Amino acid sequence: MAELLDPSTLRRYAQTLGLRPTKTLGQNFVVDANTVRRIVALAEVGADDVVLEIGPGLGSLTLGLLETGAQVTAVEIDPLLAGALPATTASHQPDHAGRLRVVGADAMTIDELPGPAPTRLVANLPYNVSVPVLLHVLAQFPSWTAGLVMVQLEVADRLAAEPGSKVYGVPSAKLAWYADAVRVATVPSSVFWPVPKVASGLVRLTRREPPSTTASRQQVFEVIDAAFNQRRKMLRSALAGLAGSSAAASAAITAAGLDPTVRGERLDVAQFAAIAEQLARPAG
Numbered sequence: 462m463a464e465l466l467d468p469s470t471l472r473r474y475a476q477t478l479g480l481r482p483t484k485t486l487g488q489n490f491v492v493d494a495n496t497v498r499r500i501v502a503l504a505e506v507g508a509d510d511v512v513l514e515i516g517p518g519l520g521s522l523t524l525g526l527l528e529t530g531a532q533v534t535a536v537e538i539d540p541l542l543a544g545a546l547p548a549t550t551a552s553h554q555p556d557h558a559g560r561l562r563v564v565g566a567d568a569m570t571i572d573e574l575p576g577p578a579p580t581r582l583v584a585n586l587p588y589n590v591s592v593p594v595l596l597h598v599l600a601q602f603p604s605w606t607a608g609l610v611m612v613q614l615e616v617a618d619r620l621a622a623e624p625g626s627k628v629y630g631v632p633s634a635k636l637a638w639y640a641d642a643v644r645v646a647t648v649p650s651s652v653f654w655p656v657p658k659v660a661s662g663l664v665r666l667t668r669r670e671p672p673s674t675t676a677s678r679q680q681v682f683e684v685i686d687a688a689f690n691q692r693r694k695m696l697r698s699a700l701a702g703l704a705g706s707s708a709a710a711s712a713a714i715t716a717a718g719l720d721p722t723v724r725g726e727r728l729d730v731a732q733f734a735a736i737a738e739q740l741a742r743p744a745g
């Protein structure tokens with residue numbers, strides 16, 4: 462039996478399970494072995510890795526990851542798919558025994574994983590929750606230092622956007638707290654079943670130190686949320702609610718070494734952190 466899934470085998474597995482892929486859970490499965498091998502190669506997975514995979518689905522990518530000799534911890538929310546995965550992987554790669562751990566859980570709230578701590582994240586993320594899932598596993602499992610995720614193309618561009626770019630926003634600035642992101646490839650919708658309406662992109666993530674600041678991550682994220690909530694306004698107006706007044710916001714922005722007429726879309730995460738630090742200072 463082939464090591465990876467081909468389109469007809471994948472469809473047969475779905476039929477045997479009585480699976481009706483849902484949009485709510487972003488169930489679009491990769492049916493192209495070349496795409497799986499490309500993802501695994503770009504992710505630079507090796508036999509020493511412990512890979513965290515979110516949303517293994519019918520096992521397309523899981524099999525590609527196991528083929529490298531790596532250990533895989535796969536978190537799947539759909540009990541039907543989580544239950545079927547061990548048998549699928551065992552029949553395609555009988556020697557994988559003991560290298561796969563399947564966890565039936567919601568990746569948006571999961572707080573612990575079985576087995577050794579993950580070294581990498583590799584996932585074809587469910588579209589509608591890709592950003593919250595990614596931010597959650599970055600915060601919750603700091604051991605993984607490199608990752609490769611497939612997301613909707615538009616989201617890939619947002620994640621990798623630099624300050625000042627049209628698509629720079631909350632996901633870009635929050636992700637930058639944890640990691641550098643680069644879009645490394647695009648993937649056509651034709652490699653999926655069911656075929657989604659949009660193309661996908663592959664984003665490479667490299668863990669980095671968060672900005673050095675006395676403000677907490679939550680305080681910095683509140684500033685980011687407020688800044689982009691009213692992105693057309695000058696930052697001092699957008700932060701007026703958080704600071705108590707536009708004058709207080711202006712003072713904090715100036716104390717952070719920035720021009721109070723700046724717009725939030727021009728600032729990087731370290732600059733948001735510097736403002737959050739000023740806002741968090743006791744008055745006096």
Ligand code: SAM
Pocket residue numbers: 486487488489490491492515516517518519520521522523536537538539542566567568569584585586587588590594
């Ligand atoms: N990895 C498979 C592939 O490449 O063919 C499936 C990817 S599919 C885009 C997304 C998968 O994530 C589905 O299997 C879906 O059931 C699962 N999923 C959706 N929401 C989830 C969540 N909150 N936590 C864990 N898995 C989730």
